[in-house]
Structure formats: structure tokens, C-alpha cells
Amino acid sequence: MGFNAAPFDVVEASRRVWLQRWNPEAASGMAVFTAVLRSYQLLIDQVNAVTRRHGLTFARYQVLAWLATDPEPSLTLSWISNTLRIPPATVTDIIDRLEDDKLVRRVPHPSDARTTLAEITARGRKVADAATEDLNVTVYESVGLSERKRTALVELLAELRAEGNEFDVDQSRAVIEGVGSRAGRPKGGPEDEADVA
Amino acid sequence: MGFNAAPFDVVEASRRVWLQRWNPEAASGMAVFTAVLRSYQLLIDQVNAVTRRHGLTFARYQVLAWLATDPEPSLTLSWISNTLRIPPATVTDIIDRLEDDKLVRRVPHPSDARTTLAEITARGRKVADAATEDLNVTVYESVGLSERKRTALVELLAELRAEGNEFDVDQSRAVIEGVGSRAGRPKGGPEDEADVA
DNA sequence: GACAAATGCTACGGGGTCGAAGTAATTTGC
DNA sequence: GCAAATTACTTCGACCCCGTAGCATTTGTC
Secondary structure: OOOOOEOOOHHHHHHHHHHHHOOHHHHHHHHHHHHHHHHHHHHHHHHHHHHHHOOOOHHHHHHHHHHHHOOOOEEEHHHHHHHHOOOHHHHHHHHHHHHHOOOEEEEEOOOOOOOEEEEEOHHHHHHHHHHHHHHHHHOHHHOOOOHHHHHHHHHHHHHHHHHOOOEOHHHHHHHHHOHHHHOOOOOOOOOOOOOOO | OOOOOEOOOHHHHHHHHHHHHOOHHHHHHHHHHHHHHHHHHHHHHHHHHHHHHOOOOHHHHHHHHHHHHOOOOEEEHHHHHHHHOOOHHHHHHHHHHHHHOOOEEEEEOOOOOOOEEEEEOHHHHHHHHHHHHHHHHHOHHHOOOOHHHHHHHHHHHHHHHHHOOOEOHHHHHHHHHOHHHHOOOOOOOOOOOOOOO
């Protein structure tokens, strides 16, 4: 769907309504959610338009991009599921489609027969890079905001995500440093269970 | 799906990869998009869990909440489509379901036979308010961040959305001031066409 | 007033996603 | 060393969303 401007700023309008009918804390929280929602819609729309040009949905692109990026040419499906927060059944479907298009290949895990690895093909790598290049030029480089404000925004959202336990704050730094160590893990799971309900 | 922490901060990890393989502008833009995406996932997940308790999807809740909020008890389907950025066919579907549940009623527009109004029922109002109350307590009031940071975040996102032409910046203020004037408009459309491609 | 264009909505059909249940392999506990 | 619990993935079925095409009405143009 093409993107037409809404007739007014829905976030600000809602916020005023909330302030009248509910309490200020709820109003600011609602405003955060609504602002994130509408920003997401704005951006995902542009992203979808690009990935579609390359024959991919965003979900499929995302998986392919990680496979293309990672030092290891293959990742376990469960790693994909946990990291990209895609339900297992959806990962299965995504890999099915990518396999149909010969962008990815299923490979048995060397030491754990339960586990399946997704391995990117040469063709897949080519498609991923072309799509990324296109995304960079068409969307990412022309997101609004100054460089300084982009940084501020990303930091605020990082804090929001950290507080919401969106990622494992304790382990994150260590994992990011050792970028190469993501794939081959025989166990694949975090060694200490996070206490999420 | 329950929400388990990802093993690391995917935004930061991606940003580093981008800085190595692509240019800094693309990296910061990608980080903005990814941060918005993951924040959206985090929040929409919580919101969905709440609305489901009340027998609604988020899309249906959103429509119902606007109907419950607006001074006018009815809105045109096209207004809903434009404002909440929901494709017309989807609005039809949403109203169908809400009608099935007796939360909303279709009413012919008094002066334009093409147009249909959605009017909230007493039952609909009750469900909407209960769901909103629940959302406030369960999600909105406990979004992270200090009040100051929430404001800063919402402002940054407003700028992002404005630059992306997510809403009609010129008219927005005027429309928001006259909150009551949204519904009954016989024409329903903006009087000057925004120059969107 | 008549015809073309624009607007508002709906019917149809398909694609993407995902919860739940099932299968297979591995790890844990005793 | 074996049963129970856990982990990894897939199958199935369903729901939600939405692009497309189409119909009805209104508006614009002459």
C-alpha cells in the first residue's frame, strides 16, 4: 500500500485524549507505544517495498542477511528463532521458502541429530547483498534525523528494550565481542536459563 | 509466544557489522530501523496479550478505542482507514468482525450513500474501556524509561515521522485543536490534496 | 444534464504467520 | 542403563491481513 500522510499526528492526539480520560503515566506510556508503532509502520512499509523487489519478504530477507553476514556460513534454526524472535514454526516455513528458491540449504548438524543448520548458497549471498545495498540506499541512508539524533534515539530505545528484557543485558557485550562464536555451538542454548516467566 | 530475551543486543551487533561492511550513514539508519522494529515487537507482544484477553486483536481494539473515544459515536470507514493507516479491505473485515460481536453497528451516512458509518454500541464501549484500562495498567504504565526520557523519545519519533511524511504536519495542529470536528464531515477528505506520489 | 473521473466500500482469494500437537533425538536423574 | 524430561524441528490448521477487481455513488467538466 502506498503511504499517504494521515490527516494529523495520531500520537499527539491520542496523548491528549489519554490525559483527559486517564492518568499521566498511562498517557506517556501510550504515547511511546503509539509513536513506536507508527514509526514502525512508516519504515517497514519502505523496507517491504525494497525486499519485494528482490523476491523476498522482510522476514526472509532478515534470515538471509544474517546468514550472509555471519562468519559461519550456517546457523541453527533455533538460533535464528531465538535471536530474530521468530516462532519455530515460522522459521521452518521461512527456510522452506528460501530453500525452494535455492538461496539456502538445510544441512544436518554434525554432532546433534535433532538440530538442523541453514547454510547460505552462493546465489543466496548474492541476493542478500543486493537487497542490503538497495535497502541502504533507498531506506536506511535517508531515514530522517541528524546523526546525533539517530544515536540518541537508538540509545533511548536500547534502554527501553533492556528494561523490557528484550535481550540478555549481562551476556550481550561478551557475545558481541566474540562475533565468530555464534554459529557452531553444539548446544545452542544459553548456559544459564534466564528467569523469564 | 512468550517473550524470551534474545542472547544479545541485535541492534548493536548489526550496527557493528554494518560499520565494517557498509558506510556509517547506512549503519545509523539501519540501527534506527532495527531498534524501532525490536521495540515494536517487544511492545506489541504485550499489547496483543492484553487485547486477546478481551476478545480483540490489536487492530480491532484500535478501531474500537477510537470509536469509544471520539465525541461523535460514529466514524466513516474511510476516515478510519486514512487515520489508522489500515487498508480499506482490512477495515471492512475488522468492522465485519466487530459487528459479529455486537460491538459496532454499520449505519448509512445521512448525505452520502457511498459512505458507511461505524457506530459503537453500548457493549462496544464497555469492552473498549475495559481493554484500555487493562492496557494502561498492564503495559503503558510500566513501559520503561523516566517520564523525561519518554517525552524525549516521543519527540524524536515525531520528528522522524514528520520527515517521513507520516502525517500532515501543516494541518495537524489545527485538526487536533478542533477535536470534535473529525467525524461528521460529509466529504471526509482533506480539502487540499497532499502532494504524495 | 450527460459523460468521465474520482471516491467509498465490498467480495474474493491468497499469502504470511503462528499456536498446538506430534515426532525424533538428546540429556538428566536415579 | 533406562525412563522421564527437555530440546529441536515439522505438520497441521486456522486466523488475520490485504491486493485486486468490481460495483455503486458522487463530483467535475463541458
